[in-house]
């Protein structure tokens with residue numbers, strides 16, 4: 001009997017789950033991918049839109065073009081609710097019946113209830129957010145007398161990488177001297193002791209020193225307590241000008257996930273077992289940023305990263321195939337891969353398990369990873385469609401995934 005798998009979210013996790021399922025079970029299941037957007041975004045490069053090195057168009061790929069050749073159905077819609085009794089996903093415009101459901105809805109900005117934060121800041125999660133920031137910064141930089149005060153709220157990867165891109169943009173526009181005089185400024189505000197708290201100390205030192213040396217005001221151990229039009233107030237009582245405020249500080253589970261009739265952890269992330277299905281329902285899988293995984297020894301301490309979302313997607317797809325074929329489910333175990341950060345065109349940081357390297361070559365490497373990913377997005381539909389026509393391809397794929405998961 002042909003089963004229907006519905007996947008919510010076409011980000012790194014959801015897209016990988018769709019391709020993997022189609023490759024594992026070419027004819028045994030129908031796959032529908034639902035996303036509220038018409039495009040898949042390569043989010044890790046959106047900071048480069050701010051400096052103009054990358055355009056929004058070059059990192060967004062239409063789902064229709066990608067999924068068309070594979071037989072994966074795409075529905076542009078927004079999931080609002082779930083009815084577990086009738087196995088139905090309620091979307092804004094349609095209702096979908098599922099046999100298996102994969103939730104890969106990602107995360108959304110967390111403004112931590114700070115007054116004015118949502119109203120007066122730019123989010124930083126989509127290419128058009130980055131385009132809006134670039135347009136506003138350019139408008140200010142093109143006027144030689146108007147002050148251009150930029151505040152980045154949050155000194156994690158997004159804040160640090162955006163600071164690097166803004167430095168490149170200011171240099172390109174010939175406004176470096178104004179960075180010294182204070183007519184142009186970049187404040188990078190972080191509540192914790194250091195920037196890049198999830199990285200080794202050496203990476204933190206490199207980033208802080210590099211940005212400070214080039215004129216960024218790195219304010220660690222400073223918290224924003226209120227945001228007003230054109231200003232932020234800090235916990236020290238200080239008021240900083242903010243003609244452009246970019247919110248790079250923290251994420252939370254999407255509101256839709258928080259309302260589902262399924263177990264969540266204490267922060268509202270969807271709880272899944274190490275087999276990646278909900279403890280309440282083994283036909284509902286969760287992957288990527290939206291989930292918290294509870295392993296045999298408690299919650300897995302995982303950063304929310306693209307490669308984890310993809311690995312989880314492959315395990316979830318494999319487990320759906322295992323369930324359909326009456327096999328045991330396999331456990332997900334995280335793999336550590338290097339993390340690459342760019343601080344503009346001249347400096348990058350490579351970090352893996354305590355090892356830290358830096359230099360412009362990291363920026364080149366990061367670009368190569370992006371190109372490889374985008375090329376795979378374009379070529380994979382063709383290889384998936386071909387694979388589906390070759391007898392035994394699903395079996396080989398399954399064997400490979402079992403062995404190299």
Ligand SMILES: Cc1cc2nc3c(=O)[nH]c(=O)nc-3n(C[C@H](O)[C@H](O)[C@H](O)COP(=O)(O)OP(=O)(O)OC[C@H]3O[C@@H](n4cnc5c(N)ncnc54)[C@H](O)[C@@H]3O)c2cc1C
Pocket residue numbers: 008009010011012013014034035036037040043044045046047077078079080104105106107124125157158254256287288289290304305306307309340
């Ligand atoms: C600025 C930035 C830079 C980053 N840089 C890196 C990096 O360098 N390296 C790295 O590994 N990770 C990076 N990350 C993290 C990485 O992007 C995430 O870990 C990854 O995108 C998670 O994949 P996902 O599939 O869980 O969610 P996402 O990729 O966020 O995808 C979620 C999808 O679900 C859709 N969706 C959400 N709710 C609904 C709904 N109700 N109905 C229908 N569709 C819905 C969204 O439209 C979206 O397409 C970065 C993140 C940001 C914001």
